[in-house]
Amino acid sequence: MLALLSMIGGGAATARDAAVPSWPDTPLGRTQALALLQTLNADLLSHDSATLTLERWCGAHHMASPARVIAQRVRGGDKPLPRDLRTQLAIDANEPVKYRRVQLKCGDRVLSEADNWYLPNRLTAAMNRQLDSSDVPFGKVVRPLHFRRETLSAELLWSPLPAGWELQRTQTQSAAGALAIPHFVLQHRALLFTGDGRPFSALVETYTGQVLAF
Template sequence: MRAPSDVQSERLCLLDDEAVRYRHVSLSCGPYILSKAENWYVPARLTPEMNRLLDVTEEPFGRVVHALFPKRRNLKVHRLWPKAAGLPGRSDLVFAIEAVLSDRAGRPICEVSETYTGAILALGDE
């Protein structure tokens, strides 16, 4: 378990007694990892079924909470692969995004940190 930083806790607008859970998943297509995502989320702001799915599956967070009509606000985008280095390999880290997801009422439910690999740029059967 990775606790949220003070900045993340502030962005999640945590109340004193609210717990935060941490989740780490890899999103893949066939044998290739497309991205890795770390989520810090507030279980009290989700339904019991959403919490169960997050506990026992590797379903992407956004898919699990889609019924909340989440709105995503990107905070930072970091380029990790230098432009001058040419095309990255499938496992090379290309860019990272930090974002906050809020429910329909605007209440933050999750902070996510995603790192994408060169596999997202691959063409066909290469």
């Protein structure tokens, strides 16, 4: 991994460089990018807190110092709870639901954008006040609930390698310049449950190409 970082980074990045992932558009570069996306995906799937997982990722890849993830609120507008997620939460139309959209940032990089529908009646008054008045990540606010996470789906929105690449007799041809990485690369849909097994939050987390910006 150190060799990979040296090859890709080359030197100290400017603020503008930090905003745009720069990977060589070569068979090796594409394979390494895919391996890292799959590694992050597996790490997210094996832990209950996406926030803490992203902090570890940010720290391990020296993306910011300190490697601390903050939730930047995206205010204005609401988004209705999708019908399938209402069913998963096992609530009727009368149950109060709050909506919170955030960008999870480490340093100057937005690593994910998350839609969060949560049930305020299943949180403490102090938690609700903090969620209403601060940008603290949801997972950190509700940590005292000793929650667990159940992933409903995990989808790679982009693959650096084309479908069927492993069956091709020749390698993917290199292109000039850097690999074009889309804004969104990975999406998870999940539920959070309290320690006694009651669902209290539904999440749609969409991870950006900035997870590869190192």
